[in-house]
């Protein structure tokens with residue numbers, strides 16, 4: 001198992017906002033965390049990454065390749081995030097520095113991971129921009145985040161997250177802020193990159209249609225607890241909880257349901 005989350009609990013000001021969450025992500029598997037707003041998806045991801053906000057405290061167990069992450073020093077967690085675990089957030093602006101060019105930021109990610117010279121890292125930044133299908137990569141690396149569209153910014157943020165060739169990618173609603181057509185393009189891109197690199201994926205969404213496109217297993221959260229955990233095909237065809245049935249009704253696109261009416 002690459003990631004094992006066992007009895008994860010997150011308390012903020014004494015209130016449990018994540019309560020006994022457990023799931024496993026085998027090597028190369030794609031798992032989705034799904035639930036309504038406020039169900040604890042983001043805090044679960046942030047707890048895994050050691051990025052909880054001030055005042056929040058995680059207990060329980062998060063094992064990455066057998067190593068316990070809860071209680072690890074900030075320095076060790078930062079190294080892990082630069083090296084083995086990539087992160088993409090909903091709003092690429094939070095990942096991008098507004099006063100540095102895209103190329104410089106991707107090059108910095110490269111340099112954190114490997115001891116490349118500045119010119120080598122700059123050349124790699126162009127390759128990484130090409131890899132996320134940013135058009136005209138030689139020119140786009142010279143641009144600043146505000147000079148890009150929302151979709152281009154998310155591609156740049158993905159390039160930064162993947163420049164270190166992580167083994168696990170955690171993506172928190174990475175397409176939610178984008179137009180529907182751009183959403184589909186970014187999902188396709190993520191899926192192909194994850195498959196090409198054999199990465200494990202934890203993908204957060206409130207949209208079962210999106211989950212069905214990217215993940216093979218879904219964990220449904222409600223009020224910080226797991227209410228259902230099943231292969232995505234089962235969530236679609238035999239949702240066992242009321243919350244999953246509600247998510248199915250709210251899904252943005254028609255979801256293919258095995259044996260169902262579509």
Ligand SMILES: Nc1ncnc2c1ncn2[C@@H]1O[C@H](COP(=O)(O)OP(=O)(O)OP(=O)(O)O)[C@@H](O)[C@H]1O
Nearest residue numbers: 012017035036037038039040041042043044053206
């Ligand atoms: N910094 C914080 N301080 C206090 N409470 C918080 C904080 N962050 C989140 N919460 C609370 O914790 C609960 C879970 O939040 P979380 O952001 O994990 O939900 P979510 O499922 O990711 O929702 P969304 O889809 O809206 O991001 C919510 O009740 C939220 O109000």
